[in-house]
Amino acid sequence: MFDNLSTKLDRAFKTLKGQGSITEINVAATIKEIRRALVDADVNYKVAKEVTDKIKDEAMGRDVLTAVSPGQLMVKIVYDELTLLMGGEKQDIVIKGDPAVVLLSGLQGSGKTTFAGKLASFIKKQNRTVLLVACDVYRPAAIDQLKVLGEQIGVEVYSEPENKNPVEISRNAIDYAKKNNKKVVIIDTAGRLAIDEQMMREIEAVKKAINPSETLFVVDSMTGQDAVNTAKTFNDRLNFDGVVLTKLDGDSRGGAALSIRSVVEKPIKFISTGEKMEALDMFYPDRMAQRILGMGDVISLVERAQQQFDEDEAKRINQKIRKNQFNFDDFLSQLEQIKKMGNLKDLVGMIPGMSKAIKDVDIDDDAFKPIEAIIKSMTKQERAQPELLNGSRRRRLAKGSGTDIQQVNNLMKQFEDMRKVMRTMNKMSQTKGGMQQMAKMMGMRGK
CATH class of the missing domain: 1.10.260.30 (Signal recognition particle, SRP54 subunit, M-domain)
Structure with a gap:
């Protein structure tokens, strides 16, 4: 997903190749290229300016070692700043309570239901019993989709096809989980094609009724800067605990991954690629920065x-x-x-x-x-x-x-x-x- 950004950053670093030292003139040219690369990748302009200003200040304050070229030093500085921009350190999902309850929110088409299956599979591998809950009462296919995924990974799915009240369904599901020794409950809620007041009131009511240990906002990374704006609106109403970026294997520019942490001040906890249930990774800011800079990610591999x-x-x-x-x-x-x-x-x-x-x-x-x-x-x-x-x-x-x-x-x-x-x-x-x-x-x- 970061191919274009990686290419443009590489081009920016070439400005310093062959230079004997870092000067205000050659750094200014490099910083301009880096900022342009970030904005082209759909990073929020304010965020792009802030991070490149930090990179410039850091670069001008560094002495170049004999064994390190200015270009190599700049790559290291950009790596450090990108890592900080995306959160600095990995943030774990909080699973506590009996049962622990994880509430998923997001727009329709964000990959929320598929992520519910992936997360259930991820938690099941930790030897915890999981219950998936179908609380999307508006899209009949959502219940069927969740059941197919549940069968695929060997996880039970709770649903009430005739009940149109998501608050009641979620409460009943938690009671069912307690009686049947399910340690983690993952609730898949309804999405909309766009944010509306009914949707926000409904998800707020569900959260208030069940008091989840973790509320995750699932967003399609291919929507770019719109993903950041949507995340901010949801966070203002839900105060969610973390973000999940889906479809990272798509042809997106990557701005959401770089901007979202800074704008909503909530950590990215998972990244998801493809439809396979195994294609889910915890989000490590340092590893993502390595991938953006073309360094690979051997540890995740x-x-x-x-x-x-x-x-x-x-x-x-x-x-x-x-x-x-x-x-x-x-x-x-x-x-x-x-x-x-x-x-x-x-x-x-x-x-x-x-x-x-x-x-x-x-x-x-x-x-x-x-x-x-x-x-x-x-x-x-x-x-x-x-x-x-x-x-x-x-x-x-x-x-x-x-x-x-x-x-x-x-x-x-x-x-x-x-x-x-x-x-x-x-x-x-x-x-x-x-x-x-x-x-x-x-x-x-x-x-």
Whole structure:
């Protein structure tokens, strides 16, 4: 989502490249470009001016070290200021009470119902029992959508299709949760296409009746500066506890993420990408600043992987690699885990340096389908023993999977290359010299 902003900031930093020192003249030119980049990204102008003024003051007060160029120093200063602008530190969701109650608010189309499912899945993974509550009494499809999501993640959904009173439904749901040992209740409320008085009175009444431990405002980041204005209106009436930014994988300019914390003085707690239930991350201002500046976000990438790959499976795969027994069944299993981690382009963009490289590349979430089709066209024996796949068998796979022989041959070559790398890494990890060589490969110094 921050591709355009990242490109323009990179262009601004180039103003200082090759400069021997930071001066008021070259800083002024850089600051002008940074401010323009922020405003173009739909950041509130007042916020953009305030942050660039801080960047300028900080830059002029710094001595440039011999080992650090002015351009590198400016990147560090901008990183620090963007982190502060977005809140500085991660803010956790508050889950307390018996049951704990989380109230969701926002306009229709903001991704509120989908987020309700994602949050339920997120909390369920913490070994807490969750109850989803359908309190959107105006949009019949909202109840059905929530039930589909609940079934998908294995979470019960409470609804009263004939009742049109959201206050009564929410109270009854909490009573039901107490009787059925549900520790967390997530209430999905009605949205509108625009803010109106009836909507605001209704959500206020629900909040007053249930006294939630956490009230979250869900906003579509693709609406840009309008998202900030809407958040301010809701906060004035609801005094919510935090913001959720959805659709961050969309073609948005990113201004909402940068402005909203400063304007409403409430933390962003979650960011959501795509429709997959796993595509939800807690919001870390420092990590988002890294992504904006094209530094990647390896920590979030690793955390997503840890959520999908269990320890026992990792040990099993490692044993098979050591014995040179890694086969296509194992490979298919790994693909399934990767797919659960979220949008592929978003994942690749978390790797340092890759966000710029893939800026104009269309990475389709269906990219794995031909590979899966080829593997699923194999017999059980062929998956277990890839060396059996001779020319005639490969032609059969191409025909059975709807691909061509070149795609099958490419997969076989890539699979064998991957097995060789795995074997090499394993051998290297067994010796001190090997560990040093691995360290060199990874750009580290052996000890």
